[in-house]
Amino acid sequence: MSDVTQTETPTPEQAQELVRGRLVLLAGGTSAVGRAAARALLEAGARVVIVGSDATRLTEAAADAPGAHAELCDLTDADAVSALRERVHAAHGDVDGVLHLVGGWRGGGGLAGQSDEDFAFLLRSLTALRAVSRAFDEDLRASPAGRLAIVSSTSVARPLAGGANYAAVKAASEAWTRAVAQGFAKNARDAERAISAAAVIFRVKSLDGLEEALAAAFVALWDDTADAFNDVVIEVGAGA
Template identity: 40%
Template sequence: MSTIPSMPEDADGGGPLEGAVVAVAGAGGPAGHATLLRLAQAGATVVASDADAQRLAEGVDAARFAHGGATVMGDTVDLLDPGATREWAAKTEQDLGRVDGLVHLVGGWRGATSFAATDLADWDLLHDLLIRTVQHTSLAFEGPLARSGNGRYVLISAAGATRPTAGNAAYAAAKAAAEAWTLALADAFSKSGPADRPPAAATVLVVKALVGDAMRRERPEATFPGFTDVHDLADEIRRLWHRPTAEVNGTRLWLTPQP
């Protein structure tokens, strides 16, 4: 199965992302790398962050190389520090004049063999990775996204938040909390403008799990049923700017069969 990304319809710019400024949190992983590329292809200026400076630099360099002339920049930001996160949002808006998107790709997983075997230390870790980072980025970027007039806050969530399993209690609960927080942001957007034209949208994209080229190379015999390819995810993220703000605000869009 080929995983070479196809070119999106607005690969040469000219679409709603031409000239837009989009921040990507957690951009160092495979999904982040694919998203940086897609956004750059669509003509956006991309501001990426990740806790891992090396992985972040690899993604930024790859997006720049694949789409010559693209403006893709990266910086390590401690998203567990609310002050640092607000500073990142404010500096991005001040330096680039606007912020049209925040894509939240910060992830993490911990599981147990059974419900009784759940280690609450896993909850502490996932609470920070999956909830605190959403809280800090949403609070920091709400104003800039609303001022954009066509902003998007995008959370990547998991099907397990809808139907938790015994061994995934901590992970599912953290994802469900992050979804609820994001939908509260959507409600804030809906109340800050006309009902049919909120100034920005907050959207949850739901996947079972993600798969990229490296996973396929490591497990060539696997079929990954229900998984979403990272390039397909990046396409769905990009398409959110092609749809009316009111249509995607406060929605959970399933990229895997809904349980």
């Protein structure tokens, strides 16, 4: 894995033509970060599909990013995600990018306060990541500029007892993403071609106030070739 890289907030103008016309899926994209990412991608010329499990929030997110398409799906259900892929293919073609934003926070109470109920809630993020990355793996490997990114936490490197459930799930999600990155590299080696897909981990200390920064950082993943980003951890935000 590449060393952790600190990043300044890129501007939309820094995005090169590589992102223009790409089809990008925002998994769990009804959050503030998802909405910011949808707007930034559309501004850069990408095509956007916002996926969420709450119909009201999904409608609001799509209205906040005119031009984006909305898909209702339970991303923790592998069969539902497979059906989602078929719908997206039929309507828009192959996917070039996935930003995984299914998440949430539950914690506190020290180690004794790390309940099974909270762990089950947090585990939904990893379950969704597994389903989505498996369903769209072929798309991303075949794309001339495929990108998969997750939003993780600096707590993976500095876990606390009160956030043990959260840090454990984030660490597992990072491991899964690194495995995806290895798969991208192996596929390119086996085909004797340059790698064209990258799996990236964004780490933040907190999402508060970083919505636009994360959105711009995701768009900027198309600023360079895949080998510059694959299996890289990028810390976003001055306080990260």
